[in-house]
Amino acid sequence: MLNKKTLRFFLLAAITVFTFAVVCYYADSQKGVQVKRISTEIQRSLSGLNKRMIKVENLLDHIDTNKQNLWPKLERTVNEGQLLALVYQNDHLIFWNNNIIPNDIHYLDFRNKNIYQNQSTWYLVVNKEYNDFNIYLFKNVFRCVHHIDSEEFHLTLDRTKADYTITNNNGKFLFGIISGENNTLSKPFTLVLFLLYILVYLFIALGINSVYQNNKFPVKNTIVLWFF
Secondary structure: OOOHHHHHHHHHHHHHHHHHHHHHHHHHHHHHHHHHHHHHHHHHHHHHHHHHHHHHHHHHOOOOOOHHHHHHHHHHHHHHOOOEEEEEEOOEEEEEOOOOOOHHHHHOOOOOOOEEEEOOEEEEEEEEEEOOEEEEEEEEHHHHOOOOOOOOOEEEOOHHHOOEEEEOOOOOEEEEEEOOHHHHOOHHHHHHHHHHHHHHHHHHHHHHHHHHHHOOOOOOOOOHHHHO
């Protein structure tokens, strides 16, 4: 029959394991909440890009009458939104505020696609043909989603590989998120799980030691050391 010390040990161990399971479940559910937040922020950023596009169009309406003051205003408009911009007129590049995006991008059609990958960097993009202009506005994805570390946030254009999918405002697929070991849990949760693991380990070691002591085994003074 188990004595009170052994029963207390098993009770504490059960509580610890239960707490461990609850924390794991909570951390796993947080992934879904986090992805929903990412999707909301991406869609909000796309709406912001479209509003900025209207401002650019309004400025380009006056290109013939106010050309001298147009470029500073255009640059200020896109820089305020932390955007990269390319503007073509009749296939000729007439405005850019960066050297990051390739100049031949106007051969790509982004009207039905709002994502662009340039090497290891991902951008939201809106593209519009306006009169004889072709306008591209880009924003770094990781500037749209401020609480995500780019080193832990793995994106893919292959929907079949994605654990979660992010869509645009029309519900069309933008990119997928691959859930890896690094971005499954936040650092506080990882620390809590590690501490719970240590507690379970100690409870098991102390419990076995208690069993040996109660049964008067000759190795009772050294059994705990075997677990370390």
